[in-house]
Amino acid sequence: MHTINADLHCHSVVSDGTLTPEALASRAHANGVKIWSLTDHDELGGQERAKMAAQELGMQYIPGVEISVTWCAQTLHIVGLGVDPHNSDLLQGLYQTRNGRSNRAKAMAAQLDQVGIKDAYEGALQFVGNPDLISRTHFARFLVESGVCKDTNEVFANYLIEGKPGYVGHEWANLSDAITWIKQAGGIAVIAHPGRYRYTSLQLTQLYEQFKDLGGQGIEVVTGSHSPAEYKTFAKVALEYGFLASRGSDFHDPQESHIDLGLLPDLPSQLRPVWSVFQ
Ligand code: AMP
Numbered sequence: 459m460h461t462i463n464a465d466l467h468c469h470s471v472v473s474d475g476t477l478t479p480e481a482l483a484s485r486a487h488a489n490g491v492k493i494w495s496l497t498d499h500d501e502l503g504g505q506e507r508a509k510m511a512a513q514e515l516g517m518q519y520i521p522g523v524e525i526s527v528t529w530c531a532q533t534l535h536i537v538g539l540g541v542d543p544h545n546s547d548l549l550q551g552l553y554q555t556r557n558g559r560s561n562r563a564k565a566m567a568a569q570l571d572q573v574g575i576k577d578a579y580e581g582a583l584q585f586v587g588n589p590d591l592i593s594r595t596h597f598a599r600f601l602v603e604s605g606v607c608k609d610t611n612e613v614f615a616n617y618l619i620e621g622k623p624g625y626v627g628h629e630w631a632n633l634s635d636a637i638t639w640i641k642q643a644g645g646i647a648v649i650a651h652p653g654r655y656r657y658t659s660l661q662l663t664q665l666y667e668q669f670k671d672l673g674g675q676g677i678e679v680v681t682g683s684h685s686p687a688e689y690k691t692f693a694k695v696a697l698e699y700g701f702l703a704s705r706g707s708d709f710h711d712p713q714e715s716h717i718d719l720g721l722l723p724d725l726p727s728q729l730r731p732v733w734s735v736f737q
């Protein structure tokens with residue numbers, strides 16, 4: 459059960475990835491993925507295409523989404539797996555969550571303008587596949603293409619992050635709402651890449667407790683943004699809180715993503731994989 463190749467986190471052109479749902483499905487399949495989920499940020503627009511493509515290739519498909527949440531004054535990502543992509547509560551919640559991205563993007567561009575980077579809004583828009591979902595990733599691509607930075611890592615060290623030009627804080631969904639929408643759509647809520655947040659250890663403990671109290675059930679243990687030491691840390695968290703464990707590359711683009719679809723270590727063996735719920 460543990461050695462099955464499941465990749466339950468990636469992004470298409472419907473959010474901030476560069477490949478279509480069909481191209482992602484082919485790439486996942488070519489890399490040996492057997493159970494796959496497309497988890498675009500705050501959007502379900504790619505779900506039907508992803509499911510069709512996965513089924514044609516003989517992969518099991520789990521509908522997914524990655525919801526932007528604000529918790530303790532920081533952005534937290536909650537993945538919903540096994541959600542009904544037609545559920546109106548979830549659709550409405552995601553619509554509200556996306557709302558405000560265009561204004562935020564214009565404010566980001568105004569800041570970049572002040573440090574001499576002109577027309578960043580128009581520049582970022584050239585990389586956007588879904589006009590409702592302009593994100594920092596699209597600005598990052600513009601900053602690389604226009605020669606301001608050599609790659610997206612350099613962008614996220616010098617721009618678009620708190621304290622640097624181009625950062626505009628945003629109030630996303632609240633944790634309780636995000637979990638409720640996922641549950642109302644029949645899905646399982648999963649804490650995405652817990653190793654990426656800058657919460658204190660006390661805050662992280664409070665997050666796990668609150669998340670569980672609100673009906674959250676899963677945590678990503680093996681992800682593209684965790685180190686091997688973090689696999690161990692979050693495996694312990696999964697065992698301690700009784701969370702289902704997830705595995706996902708968080709793939710966005712062949713050049714930008716350092717981990718390709720499906721090419722991750724297996725989950726540590728004691729854990730209960732989140733996909734066991736869907737089998
Ligand atoms: P947004 O939802 O507009 O705040 O954009 C968040 C997205 O920016 C994430 O989903 C990542 O794709 C990207 N991102 C954020 N931080 C980094 C980073 N340090 N390196 C690469 N990509 C990042």
Ligand code: MN
Pocket residue numbers: 469474499595710
């Ligand atoms: Mn992203």
Ligand code: MN
Pocket residue numbers: 524535650651
């Ligand atoms: Mn994320």
Ligand code: MN
Pocket residue numbers: 467468469524708
């Ligand atoms: Mn992601």
